[in-house]
Amino acid sequence: MRTIAKIVGFFAGSLLLVSFLIFGIIHLTPGDIAEIHNLSPSTAHQLYLDRPMIVQYFLWFKGCLTLDFGISMVNGAKVSSLIGEYMPPTLLLAFGSLFLSLLVAIPLGVYRGLRPVSPLGKFISLAVYTLSSIPVFVLGYIVLAVVFGVFRFYVTAPPEGPFQFWPYVSYYSLPIFVLAVGNGTIGEFVRFISLEVQNVNGAMFIKAARARGSRLWRHFFRSMVLPIFNIIVTNMAVLLGGLVVVERIFNFHGLGWLSWEATLKRDFSVIMGITLVMAFLIRVFMLANDLLAVWLDPRMRE
Amino acid sequence: MNKSPVRRFLKQPGSYRILAGGVIVFLLALATLSGSAWTKYGPDDLDLDNLLSPPSVKWLKGLLTTEEGMRIQARNQAGGRGGENHARPVSSDDEDLDFLGVQDSAAAGTATGMEGSGTGNGRVPETGESDNRSEAGKAKPHVLGTDKNGRDMLALLIAGARNCFLPGLVTCAFALGLGVPLGLFAGYYGGRVRKIVGTFNSTILSLPRLVLILVVICALEPNVYYTMGVLGATLIPRVSELIATRVRILSNMGFILAAKEAALSDFTILYRHLFWYQNRAVFFIQFSLIMAESILVETTLSYLQFGTKPPEVSWGNIIEGSQMSFFSGFYWITFFPAVAIILAILGFFYLGDGLNARLAYREGR
DSSP: OHHHHHHHHHHHHHHHHHHHHHHHHHTTSSSOHHHHTTOOHHHHHHTTTTSOHHHHHHHHHHHHHTTOOOBOTTTOOBHHHHHHHHHHHHHHHHHHHHHHHHHHHHHHHHHHHHOTTSHHHHHHHHHHHHHHTSOHHHHHHHHHHHIIIIIOOOOOSOOOSSOOHHHHHHHHHHHHHHHHHHTSHHHHHHHHHHHHHHHHHHSHHHHHHHHHTOOHHHHHHHHHHHHHHHHHHHHHHHHHHHHHHHHHHTTOOSHHHHHHHHHHHTOHHHHHHHHHHHHHHHHHHHHHHHHHHHHHOGGGGO | OOOOHHHHHHHSTTHHHHHHHHHHHHHHHHHHHHTTSSSSSOTTOOOGGGTTOOOOOHHHHHHHOOHHHHHHHHHHHHHHTTSSOOSOSSOTTOHHHHTTTOSOHHHHHHHTTSOOTTGGGTOOOOOSOOTTSOBTTBOOOOTTOBOTTOOBHHHHHHHHHHHHHHHHHHHHHHHHHHHHHHHHHHHHHOHHHHHHHHHHHHHHHTSOHHHHHHHHHHHSOOOHHHHHHHHHHHHHHHHHHHHHHHHHHHTTSHHHHHHHHTTOOHHIIIIIIIIIHHHHHHHHHHHHHHHHHHHHHHHHHHHTTSSSOTTSOOHHHHHHHTGGGGGGTOHHHHHHHHHHHHHHHHHHHHHHHHHHHHHHHHHHO
């Protein structure tokens, strides 16, 4: 119980730190924020820009706790409604590509871990290295060139109206593919999983199980759940960062695209809101990871 | 057995990766240092007779040039060598070029911030010694073709190498300069120091790297060296955790206890015994991997228009500036920078990975 309280406390504390960091960086900006955007006094008041800095931070953070991130400095839209509008496609994209990369990486990683020096195992590691060195935007162009030049089926505009199978599939498939392959996610997963399989394969308890003649895959499975979840969590940040590029290439309207747009227009409140939401997402995953570790691994309970 | 040193080197694991990576990194460093001193064209020379001319290497041309590209080149040459209309090798109502924004060559000259004077006769006067550059009628070939402003692709690639390499060094300075001491302290002292470093690391790790960089760009001016510093800061957790884990194991070993007994200062123990004697291999491996990472991020940022700004050349912004050219037959404008990016990153990755394999092999013995 105490361990769990500690974990949750750490979660809250680190979110506080992250929010302070974001606020601090944004307010490093030279010059007056209200002047940069020519805000009217009433808007500036609404964004607490006329208060002392420390008061501003607490008011902003208090607003964030109730999902009120202020209003956009460019067009006055509510940041929370902007995020609410752009988040669902982004989440679908992120989790779709996560799923795809796990689907590819687990078999490859397990094979490479079991037979690291076989020709196929060596080929897998070479291919993985080469793939992870292709930047997302280059891969995106290669894919676009192939798709436009050869197949001509891609839908560039976001589908509207009721759900139709084909436009949605073609709209999501390419970004999901590029994000999974080009962002180094698959490469990282394969490398990590194969290393972990190698470790587990050499462990005493597997040798003992093999000697007993019991079913090996159960022991394997139990000891692989935590590492796999762990690598997913450590890769969440990379995944969400890659969204910015992928959404820009494919003109995919999601959080990454919104943050790119906000940076271009220097829309401070929007970028602060998006960053905080992303940090919150990552933190929630880390929290889940820690709790899962406590639940599955009795040694963690102290 | 009496083996030659080359044989012995090649027998260790990772040697081929080290060789391949080393060659690429060496070439990259050479390109950074030499600049375009040895090429026939500089990155600022506009060859207005040969806008968008394809690569002049024969086998490459046969292998890669699309029919459309050939057609345009043929028309280009017909227009350029025609005599009177030097200023407009390609007429402005040409639908193939309109999307690239080439209205006329004078506009192209000023838009890139080059010397726009004298574009009337179709050739930009070279500054300084230019006897090896193109003489009238006898143009030197563009080995990798030219872009929409008539700039030589090879010269652009070499100029871009500098803007990949130098920001990478800034990243390394930040990531290693702060990450290594933090890791050493955390591993050696443990306790509260370790906790503070851990909190710092987990705060940084809970922000997506690219988004954090966007936040900084939003707040400050988009400057490559700021963003590379931020990238370095986001890599501190990786370096410091790696070093801390190794140091934690090492600091209970006999030689460190002996050094403590001999009343050596903490500084000597940390930097000489723990860092230089035990961890410098890790340092160089991380240096290589971080360079790869920073080239990746720099080109990505330049592509997103937040990195190197257009008058300066970077591989990322060459691709950004000629977005759609790939789809209309001018493959070489995006193809070569893309290959350069992939090769550079691959080179550093291979070097780091090969060194890592060798380290693991040696420590395993």
